[in-house]
Amino acid sequence: MSPPPQQSYASIAKPQQNGSVHRTKILLLGTRRSGKTSLLQVLFKDLAPKQTFYLEPTMRVTKHTFDTIIPLEIWDCPGNITVDTLGAPLSDFSTIIFVIDIRDLYQQPVAKLVEFIVAAFQVHPNIDFQVFVHKAEKLQEDDKYENFRQIHERVSDRLADEWPEYEQVPLNFHLTSVYDHTLQDAFSRVLHKLIDSLPYLEGLLNVFCS
Numbered sequence: 038m039s040p041p042p043q044q045s046y047a048s049i050a051k052p053q054q055n056g057s058v059h060r061t062k063i064l065l066l067g068t069r070r071s072g073k074t075s076l077l078q079v080l081f082k083d084l085a086p087k088q089t090f091y092l093e094p095t096m097r098v099t100k101h102t103f104d105t106i107i108p109l110e111i112w113d114c115p116g117n118i119t120v121d122t123l124g125a126p127l128s129d130f131s132t133i134i135f136v137i138d139i140r141d142l143y144q145q146p147v148a149k150l151v152e153f154i155v156a157a158f159q160v161h162p163n164i165d166f167q168v169f170v171h172k173a174e175k176l177q178e179d180d181k182y183e184n185f186r187q188i189h190e191r192v193s194d195r196l197a198d199e200w201p202e203y204e205q206v207p208l209n210f211h212l213t214s215v216y217d218h219t220l221q222d223a224f225s226r227v228l229h230k231l232i233d234s235l236p237y238l239e240g241l242l243n244v245f246c247s
Contacts (some may be wrong), residue, residue, distance in 0.1 A: 061107055072215070077101065086216050093117045112125075117151070120156040125134070139181065140176065155196075158206055168209065182212075
């Protein structure tokens with residue numbers, strides 16, 4: 038049986054130049070070469086996954102505007118960005134997506150993620166954190182899930198070290214790859230959480246289907 042077709046955001050997400058549109062802001066973070074820009078290009082520009090190898094590293098904050106089911110403004114940030122150099126308060130953002138290369142088990146990405154969690158929690162306790170453990174295709178199945186578990190565990194431990202209350206911050210971890218449906222699935226969940234009326238719409242669909 039052939040795999041189900043992947044959802045293409047490029048067909049429904051068109052860049053818009055109209056600055057008067059209210060846009061939900063998403064902050065896209067991660068260390069250098071974690072795959073931030075490539076996942077955006079695959080999701081919204083229909084870039085072939087094999088072509089992502091040739092993308093240049095992001096050197097400055099790049100703002101992308103797209104119209105999906107809701108208007109979005111996604112800030113693609115370089116790997117060396119900090120809370121102080123971002124140029125905008127974290128309270129401006131509804132969601133933070135942090136991308137970690139699944140092979141990177143060292144402290145730098147975990148420390149950077151925790152830095153932003155702590156800073157955001159102080160100004161916007163309801164901000165939505167999504168962690169994409171990316172490039173999952175690089176590892177065999179057993180190693181993939183073991184690295185995923187270790188990354189999740191290290192983030193939780195580091196947060197608990199900062200302050201026990203931070204351990205309760207809701208984080209959503211996703212295994213993702215540009216080579217299969219996992220990236221589209223993870224981003225769909227991000228969008229679902231951003232839609233305030235989603236429970237109402239689900240209720241209507243349940244009534245319609247009953």
